Amino acid sequence: TQLLEQSPQFLSIQEGENLTVYCNSSSVFSSLQWYRQEPGEGPVLLVTVVTGGEVKKLKRLTFQFGDARKDSSLHITAAQPGDTGLYLCAGGGTQGGSEKLVFGKGTKLTVNP
């Protein structure tokens, strides 16, 4: 069974600070997705990375897929209160002959004004 471990589980920071969220596994994934979920809503896709070592930027958010495709990180520069939410990583792989998406348990980020 493929598992994804996210760290930290909770993160509370002040506006303007930088932060990094990690997503790690012992398994190799064909792709890695990051979602943000706000209270009372469903997750919203931020980015998909598919190539080992790939780096994607979305405004102040930088996503990286590890060279071995077993881990990923999300870095936020100069965090703002609007970045508050639950950040989920999800890894794509093949299990039992079919493609499955495995979710991490999430990192709950609070950015205080």
Added chain:
Amino acid sequence: NAGVTQTPKFQVLKTGQSMTLQCAQDMNHEYMSWYRQDPGMGLRLIHYSVGAGITDQGEVPNGYNVSRSTTEDFPLRLLSAAPSQTSVYFCASRQHLRINYGYTFGSGTRLTVV
């Protein structure tokens, strides 16, 4: 607006009752799925479908049934509700069968079984 629509938003059931959670998407997505989200457990796959008439079990299928008679609709049925099924349920779809294409999630159904 195009997307995934889930109804109801909230539901309280008594133990043993049955109900259907509705999910509809208007994006002509082939793949649809149901997840439950519990504190400390993350999102867990219940059932999924790769097209009309085709369904399969996910990680936690017991106590739930699904059907896919049309591309647009993918209802989730609770046969006999149990307190362990108290959770937030999300329907998600994606355009292609390949998982590299991200999901579009509905806004969820918060279910409480008493």
